[in-house]
Amino acid sequence: MTAIAGAGLAPGAAAEAPRRPAAPAVYDVAVIGAGVFGVWTAWHLAKRGASVAVVDAYGVGHARASSGGESRVIRLSYGGDPIYSPMARESLDAWAEVSARGREPILHLTGVLWFSPATDAYMAKSVDWLAANKVEHRRMDLAGLRAAYPQVVFRDGESGFVETKSGALIAGRGVRAVLADAGLEARLLKAGPPEPDAGGVYAVGPDLRARHLIYACGPWLPKVFPQVLGGRITPTRQEVYHFGAAPGDLRFSAPALPVWADFNGGELVYGMPDLEGQGFKIAFDPHGAVVDPDTQSRQISAEGLARARAYLAQRFPGLAEAPLIHARVCQYENSSNGDFLMDRLPGHDRVWLLGGGSGHGFKHGPAVGRRMATHVLEPATPVEPRFSLATKATRAERAIY
Incomplete structure (x- = not known):
């Protein structure tokens, strides 16, 4: 594949800003959707020399995106899952590198605290995986939890x-930073289903054609491909709340409190300490309305x-009367069991469907992007x-937390 060539300055133009390389007549790849899966796919493709165009209907990290807003958890514990723990x-590591190169941090290594009934099998398997893979962690019994927090x-x-070396990612800033780190920008464009022209390339929009397409448009995937993905990728409403501690009360900020996850009976409630002045965050993981x-x-x-508020009164009573300083409504893009989607569109060898983040996908952007780029550049x-279209059912039976 052909990368965009570097641009030099014209004679006598030393004082001028460097010119951007001219866009190719046909891009190697067009990535449709500038969420976390899309930007990291574009990043890996660009680093491997492909010419890449990125488009998004509303822009990078926009308010309606599943990848927009403030913080996301990055944790390695997945009940010992052989795919998601290694991907995380x-x-x-990849998030840490991009964060270190940026002007503002993306990654906050607060640690991630998990707590549950001591007999929970999912948690036991998570700890076993951490130990077997020499991931730094600290176990605590009830007395230890109460003493520490x-x-x-x-x-x-x-x-x-x-998990002492995990923490939180700043979402909207993160997707913008990844795209900039790749030397790319996103075009504001709403792309429809693929329409190849006589030359075997795809027309994405005015003056934008590409040999390969990757649809990474999150909860919009079933709207673009209703016959293929209707009922298989389901957007659900998810509410997130940020509460403000009293002035000078540092108990709910890092390092006094890490990112936390309350896992009881298969129901996950999670949250963040106050990061960057955004307040104490709480969210409920069970799926909301479609x-x-x-x-x-x-x-x-x-x-x-x-x-x-009822949950705060039970678990974080020091915040029971805290003011709500802001809140957000976003959405998950759920597959039937929580596994991601990464497969070809039926009937198109050079068109890929990428999504199904299912509420836990943001952290995995770098690993997902690497896999997706490899599929395009190494078609065999x-x-x-588990990521195939064939395994995406229409009946929800969630298995990934």
């Missing part, structure tokens, strides 16, 4: 552990806020069966 470990109410019979990402209401519900690479 690979991705953590007195601002949290732990219940009798619970235990936990801390929505349209273009038109759903972005106002939080009274019921959701009441649930958040087999599709991971």
Whole structure:
């Protein structure tokens, strides 16, 4: 594949800003969607010498995106899952490198605290994986949890552990930084289904043609491909709340409190310490109502806020009366069981569907992008069966947390 050539200055123009390379007549790859999967795919393709165009209907890290907004958890614990734990470990290193090169941090290494009933099998498998792979962590019994984090109410019979080198990512800033790190920009363009012309390339938009297409448009995937993905990728409404601690109360900020995850009976509640002045974050992981990402209401519900306050009163009583300083409504893009989608569009050898982040995908952007770029540049690479279109059912039976 042909990369964009570097540009030099014209004679006598030494004082002028460097000119951007001319766009190729036909790009090697067009990535449709500038969310985390799309920008990291573009990053890997560009680093390997491909010419890449990135388009998004609303822009990079926009307010309606699943990859927009403030913070996301980056953790390695997946109940010992043989795919997602290694992918998260690979991705953590890549995020750290891009964060170190930026003007503002993307990665905050607060640690990630997990707590659950001591008999929980998922948690035990997670700890076993961390130990077997020599990932730094610290186990704690109930007494240890209460001593280390007195601002949290732990219940009798619970235990936990801390991934000491994990933490949080700043989402909207992160996707913009990755694209800039690749030397790319995104065009504001709403792309439809693929339409190849007589020359075997795809027309994406005015003056934009490419040999390969990657549709990484998150919750918009089933809108672009309703016959293929309708019911297989389902956007659900998810509310996120940020509460403000009292002035001078540092108990709910790092390093006094890490990112945390309460895993009880298969239901996950998670949150962040106050990062960058955004307040203490809390979110409920179970799927909300099915929505349209273009038109759903972005106002939080009274019921959701009441649930958040009730949880604070039980687990973080020091914040029971804290003011809500801001909140956000976004969406998950769920596959039937939580596995990602990375497969060819039926009938098109050079068109790929990439998505199904299912609420846990943001952290995996670097590893997903590397896999996707490899598929395009090395077409014989087999599709991971768990990421295949064939395994995406229409009945929700969530298995990935």
